[in-house]
Amino acid sequence: MIDLYGIPNCDTVKKARKWLEAKGLDHTFHDFKKEPPSRGMVGEWADAVGWQVLLNRRGTTFRKLDDADKEGLDRDKAVELMVAHPSMIKRPVVTHDGQTDVGFNETIWENAYL
Numbered sequence: 569m570i571d572l573y574g575i576p577n578c579d580t581v582k583k584a585r586k587w588l589e590a591k592g593l594d595h596t597f598h599d600f601k602k603e604p605p606s607r608g609m610v611g612e613w614a615d616a617v618g619w620q621v622l623l624n625r626r627g628t629t630f631r632k633l634d635d636a637d638k639e640g641l642d643r644d645k646a647v648e649l650m651v652a653h654p655s656m657i658k659r660p661v662v663t664h665d666g667q668t669d670v671g672f673n674e675t676i677w678e679n680a681y682l
Contacts, residue, residue, distance in 0.1 A: 569596060570594065570595035570662060570664045571596050571598060571662065571664070572584060572585065572588065572595050572660050572661075572662050573597075573600065573605060573659070573663075574600060574660035574661065575600050575659060576597075576599055580659055580671065580672050581660045581672075583672050584662070584672040584677075585597060587674065593681055600654035600657065600659075601654075604651070605650075605654060605657070605661075607647065610622070610650050610651050613657075616668035617668055617669070617670050619642075619643045619647065620646075621670055622646075622650065622670055623641075623649070623650060623656060623658065624658040627655060627656060629653050629655045629656045630656050637649065658670050658671060662677075664681060
């Protein structure tokens with residue numbers, strides 16, 4: 569089973585969901601707003617793909633943080649910020665058969681999920 573995590577109104581999440589549906593792949597969508605990911609989940613994702621990949625520094629939530637929160641970022645601080653503000657997690661996060669991917673890349677997904 570494919571688990572897809574994100575925010576339903578995110579354009580990239582919409583593309584990913586449409587792609588999965590078009591390919592006939594069963595998946596479960598987890599809305600960050602309704603089901604915030606646990607510290608353990610975010611930590612696992614950060615370990616799998618790297619916290620630098622998982623943390624969305626380009627989004628408004630990150631940009632609105634106090635400078636003190638942005639300084640001295642390391643894995644643990646980044647995980648805490650993402651748990652407190654799930655919209656700072658780059659989307660979508662996909663888990664399947666022990667693999668974790670972040671973002672939507674059709675080529676990578678075709679190799680991983682088909």
